[in-house]
Amino acid sequence: MIRFSQVTKRFGKVTALDQVTLEVEPSQRLALIGTNGSGKTTLLRALCGLLRVEGRVELYGHDVARAPELALAHLAYMPQVAPPLDAPVRELVRTFCALRGRSPRDVAARAAKLGLDLEAVAATRTRDLSGGMKQKVLAALALAAETKVLVCDEPTANLDARARDAFFEMVAERPPESILVVCSHRLDEVRHFVDRVVEMRDGRVQHDVAIWETKEPRQPSRSAR
Ligand SMILES: Nc1ncnc2c1ncn2[C@@H]1O[C@H](COP(=O)(O)OP(=O)(O)O)[C@@H](O)[C@H]1O
Numbered sequence: 001m002i003r004f005s006q007v008t009k010r011f012g013k014v015t016a017l018d019q020v021t022l023e024v025e026p027s028q029r030l031a032l033i034g035t036n037g038s039g040k041t042t043l044l045r046a047l048c049g050l051l052r053v054e055g056r057v058e059l060y061g062h063d064v065a066r067a068p069e070l071a072l073a074h075l076a077y078m079p080q081v082a083p084p085l086d087a088p089v090r091e092l093v094r095t096f097c098a099l100r101g102r103s104p105r106d107v108a109a110r111a112a113k114l115g116l117d118l119e120a121v122a123a124t125r126t127r128d129l130s131g132g133m134k135q136k137v138l139a140a141l142a143l144a145a146e147t148k149v150l151v152c153d154e155p156t157a158n159l160d161a162r163a164r165d166a167f168f169e170m171v172a173e174r175p176p177e178s179i180l181v182v183c184s185h186r187l188d189e190v191r192h193f194v195d196r197v198v199e200m201r202d203g204r205v206q207h208d209v210a211i212w213e214t215k216e217p218r219q220p221s222r223s224a225r
């Protein structure tokens with residue numbers, strides 16, 4: 001599982017994360033909500049080992065900073081904004097598949113469900129895709145990775161309604177023991193796909209509530225400090 005212990009991140013005078021302590025158990029689907037600038041993206045980036053932070057972030061018992069290759073082996077990350085890659089889509093997909101041991105056909109199938117014909121854009125520079133197309137490529141890659149932990153930053157912000165539905169359908173098809181961490185500034189969009197909502201404010205966990213839409217009520221999560 002995932003454990004944040006006293007995680008603090010400062011950018012100059014801005015405290016983006018202020019002593020965040022949070023645990024996510026296997027099979028949890030967690031929505032991270034909060035206004036712009038509340039620290040959601042920073043928390044996800046800390047989870048993915050993309051930032052140096054004070055405190056500790058662990059996945060399956062491995063420290064993300066000390067043993068990223070172990071901690072992050074089971075994690076896929078869908079960033080809010082695609083990096084400005086010059087590589088054609090085909091190369092991005094091939095490289096990803098080689099690293100992850102996945103098949104380009106699987107990525108193409110996911111993209112097709114999202115309404116994107118990957119073959120048609122194979123030769124296009126990734127940076128030249130439209131915002132929505134980039135998000136579809138990122139989503140197809142992250143889902144095709146089939147990792148135990150899927151981390152998505154505003155995954156549907158640029159998607160049309162059909163693609164959004166298709167995205168959440170594929171998320172729902174993931175194995176029950178897998179973990180989802182999805183951040184969104186719109187609770188209404190993600191509430192049906194999660195069983196726990198953590199609200200961030202000013203870099204802190206403001207609320208932490210369980211949602212009981214499943215058959216068996218869970219124990220309420222530890223409330224925020
Ligand atoms: N790389 C960075 N450099 C400087 N400030 C940053 C950086 N990343 C985030 N911040 C600041 O940290 C705060 C939290 O940002 P962020 O985590 O992106 O919020 P959210 O995703 O909730 O909108 C904001 O005040 C933002 O300006």
Ligand SMILES: [Mg+2]
Nearest residue numbers: 040041042080
């Ligand atoms: Mg953000």
